[in-house]
C-alpha cells in the first residue's frame with residue numbers, strides 16, 4: 560500500500576495554484592493589499608490550529624468571522640479583484656489576437672521601430688521645453704475602456720501632432736494620449752491611478768497614472784515631467800526614471 564499517491568493531475572493542480580499565487584503576489588506587491596493578505600493568511604493559520612486542537616469557544620468565535628469572510632474579502636479587495644480581471648481580459652483578448660488588422664498590417668519589429676521615431680522625437684522636444692506629457696502605447700489590449708474617456712483622434716503618429724496636443728493652451732493637454740496600432744487613437748484620456756507605495760513621495764498623479772495603466776494592462780507608458788523635464792518609461796508596473804532619448808528608443812523596441 561502506498562502512503563501517498565501523487566497523480567499527474569495533482570502536480571498540474573499544484574503548479575496552477577503556485578502560478579495563481581505568484582500572479583496575485585505580483586499584482587498586489589507594493590500595495591497595502593499585500594499586508595491585508597498576510598493578515599488574512601495569519602488568521603486562517605490560527606483558525607486551522609484552533610480547529611486542530613478542538614478549542615471550541617475560540618473556534619465558534621472565529622467560525623463567525625470566517626462565515627462573513629468571503630464577503631469581507633470581496634469588499635476589501637474590490638480594486639485588486641477588478642484589476643486582476645481586467646488584466647486577465649486584456650492579456651487574453653482573443654478578438655485582438657485574431658484581428659484582421661493584424662493579418663493585413665504586417666507589424667514586424669522593424670516597422671514598429673520606425674513608428675517609434677516621431678514619438679521619441681516628440682518626447683525629446685517636450686522635455687526640452689518642460690512640457691508635461693503622458694503617452695500610453697498599447698500592445699495586445701486596445702485599451703478601449705480608456706480610449707472612451709478621452710477625445711477620439713485616429714491620427715497618423717507625428718511628433719508635431721503629439722507636441723501640439725500637450726502644448727499648454729491646447730484643450731487636450733490634460734490627461735493621456737493613447738497610441739494603438741501605430742495611430743494616435745485618442746487624447747485627454749483618464750487612466751487608473753496606481754496605489755503603489757514604493758513610488759518616491761515626490762512622484763505626482765501623472766506618473767502614478769502611467770504606473771497605473773501598466774499595472775492594469777500590458778501597455779507601456781511614457782511621462783515627460785513638467786517640473787523637471789525628465790522622461791520616464793513605464794512597463795509592467797515598473798518605472799525607469801530619467802531616461803535619455805536613445806534609452807527610450809531601446810526600451811520601446813525591447814518591450
Ligand SMILES: Nc1ncnc2c1ncn2[C@@H]1O[C@H](COP(=O)(O)OP(=O)(O)OP(=O)(O)O)[C@@H](O)[C@H]1O
Pocket residue numbers: 691692693732733734735748749750751752761762763764765766767768783784785786787
Ligand atoms: N488619472 C489620470 N489620468 C490621466 N492623466 C492624469 C491623471 N491624473 C493626473 N493626470 C495628468 O497629470 C497632470 C498633473 O500632474 P502632476 O503634477 O500631479 O503629476 P506629476 O507626476 O508630479 O508630473 P509633473 O512632474 O509633470 O508635475 C494633470 O494635469 C493631468 O494632465
